[in-house]
Amino acid sequence: MISKFNAEEITVNGEKFEILIDESTIQKRVAELGEQISKDYEGKVPIFIGVLNGSVIFFADLIRNISINCEVDFLKLSSYGDAKISSGNVRLIKELNADIKDRDVIIVEDIVDTGLSIVYMKSLLKSQNPNSVKVVTLLHKSEATKYDVKLDYVGFQIPNKFVIGYGLDHTQKYRNLRSIYALKST
Numbered sequence: 001m002i003s004k005f006n007a008e009e010i011t012v013n014g015e016k017f018e019i020l021i022d023e024s025t026i027q028k029r030v031a032e033l034g035e036q037i038s039k040d041y042e043g044k045v046p047i048f049i050g051v052l053n054g055s056v057i058f059f060a061d062l063i064r065n066i067s068i069n070c071e072v073d074f075l076k077l078s079s080y081g082d083a084k085i086s087s088g089n090v091r092l093i094k095e096l097n098a099d100i101k102d103r104d105v106i107i108v109e110d111i112v113d114t115g116l117s118i119v120y121m122k123s124l125l126k127s128q129n130p131n132s133v134k135v136v137t138l139l140h141k142s143e144a145t146k147y148d149v150k151l152d153y154v155g156f157q158i159p160n161k162f163v164i165g166y167g168l169d170h171t172q173k174y175r176n177l178r179s180i181y182a183l184k185s186t
């Protein structure tokens with residue numbers, strides 16, 4: 001059991017995590033992102049492509065802040081396994097169902113770390129001839145980003161620390177925490 005949804009500090013397998021971004025700060029920023037995207041896509045019907053599993057919580061909150069018509073679809077990649085650092089390779093586990101030819105596509109990511117996943121997905125989606133492909137990510141670890149990626153909308157720049165909560169996992173758990181927690185440096 002997780003002792004408190006919004007405890008300041010939690011212990012996971014003997015390691016301490018502290019709140020990095022609290023629930024209300026996340027909600028405020030997600031609303032701003034939704035408003036900005038709605039303005040930028042006025043007159044269009046974009047397709048939001050959620051990257052499973054990490055982006056589901058952000059995805060659900062983001063699209064409820066979109067005030068124009070939109071569609072949704074999902075794809076799934078595997079890159080991390082159960083480790084805390086990127087494995088350096090990406091696999092597609094679930095493909096898109098939607099036909100994105102001539103459509104305006106917005107990839108929704110939880111976090112951009114090395115940037116490999118985004119580079120891979122952008123080239124994958126572009127090969128299906130959409131009208132445009134943009135990226136929204138809740139978090140960006142800019143110090144860790146090695147690939148040349150254009151991020152169109154970024155919720156928060158964060159330090160190069162392992163984070164959990166609000167969709168982000170530690171060995172598949174802790175996605176249900178309402179705030180984002182970072183591993184404390186020892």
Ligand code: IMP
Nearest residue numbers: 054086112113114115116117162163168
């Ligand atoms: P990238 O391909 O190195 O940019 O890694 C992106 C993916 O790695 C994200 O979509 C997450 O699923 C995962 N990831 C990166 N950093 C973290 C983290 O700090 N906690 C949990 N998952 C992470």
Ligand code: MG
Nearest residue numbers: 051054055110
């Ligand atoms: Mg992810």
